[in-house]
Amino acid sequence: GVLVKLNSELNANKFVLTNNYSSGHGGGIFIAAGSQINLQNSNIINNTVGTGNVFGAGIFADGGNASLVNSIVYFNRRESDIGINYNLNGYTADILDEYSVSYSNIEGETNWIPEGLANISLDPEFIDYQNNDFNLQPSSPCIDAGTVDIDQDGIVDIFNYFGSAPDMGAYEYEGDNNECPITGDVDNDELVNVADIVFMVSLILNDS
Numbered sequence: 001g002v003l004v005k006l007n008s009e010l011n012a013n014k015f016v017l018t019n020n021y022s023s024g025h026g027g028g029i030f031i032a033a034g035s036q037i038n039l040q041n042s043n044i045i046n047n048t049v050g051t052g053n054v055f056g057a058g059i060f061a062d063g064g065n066a067s068l069v070n071s072i073v074y075f076n077r078r079e080s081d082i083g084i085n086y087n088l089n090g091y092t093a094d095i096l097d098e099y100s101v102s103y104s105n106i107e108g109e110t111n112w113i114p115e116g117l118a119n120i121s122l123d124p125e126f127i128d129y130q131n132n133d134f135n136l137q138p139s140s141p142c143i144d145a146g147t148v149d150i151d152q153d154g155i156v157d158i159f160n161y162f163g164s165a166p167d168m169g170a171y172e173y174e175g176d177n178n179e180c181p182i183t184g185d186v187d188n189d190e191l192v193n194v195a196d197i198v199f200m201v202s203l204i205l206n207d208s
Contacts, residue, residue: 001027001047004064007034014170015042018132023050025089026060027076031098033063040150042071043134043170044087045126051079055089061098062091068099070146072124072169074107084108103147105168120145124169135171142168143175 001020004010010029017028024030028047031037037059044058057076059066066088076087087107090098102117105124112121125140127133136142146166161167162174 002029004029004031004035004037006032008032009035010037012038012042013040015039016045016134016170018043018045018047018134020047021049021079023054025049025054025056025062027057027086029059029066030056031059031061031064031066035064036067037064038067039071040069041146041166041168041170042068044071044073045075045129045134047076049078049086051081054078055086057086059088059099060090061088064098066099066101068101068104069150070166070168071101071104072142074105074124075129076107103145103168105142105145118145118147120168134169136167136169136173138173138175140167140173143173 001022002010002017003026020028022030027049028044029037047057049055049057055078057078058073073087077083078086084107088099088101092098100116101114101119103119104114104116105120105122106114108114108121113119114121120141122141124142125137127135127137144163144165144167146161146168148161148166161172167173
């Protein structure tokens with residue numbers, strides 16, 4: 001996992017953290033006191049903490065803080081425990097108290113909605129998360145569910161997305177050609193050529 005040491009900062013974009021284990025708190029990330037992490041379009045998936053009184057299989061904030069936007073924190077578990085309440089935890093034992101989360105998918109109990117703007121708690125519908133394929137299926141609730149309005153220090157925002165908005169998570173669903181049209185391909189034949197000009201002229205004449 002990742003240890004964010006005392007009074008330090010971690011900024012990450014399109015960050016994937018998976019298959020880590022800690023016998024103590026923080027299987028994926030442990031945030032020490034006075035520290036800050038800023039994650040954008042990131043996946044914290046399938047990390048594990050040991051048995052006993054340990055928490056934060058995804059992220060544990062031990063006096064530090066975390067800001068997550070357009071991210072997915074899911075399928076993180078306590079060893080030999082099918083419970084789902086170990087994705088985000090902190091020293092206050094009040095989930096999300098140490099976190100600022102928006103436009104993100106955080107796993108929790110049925111019908112639970114994570115506090116924060118436009119958050120969800122739904123199966124992200126990865127292609128095959130157990131084999132580290134975190135691409136989204138076409139029916140995923142994470143598609144077009146993110147935001148371009150991000151204000152996080154230290155993160156360079158490069159928005160190359162398909163559809164009406166960025167997706168949640170590290171892998172953008174590209175969809176079909178209707179989802180990502182080719183500039184100038186007005187007749188949708190996957191080519192930009194004279195046929196597009198003819199098509200445009202016919203549209204104009206038909207409207208006049």
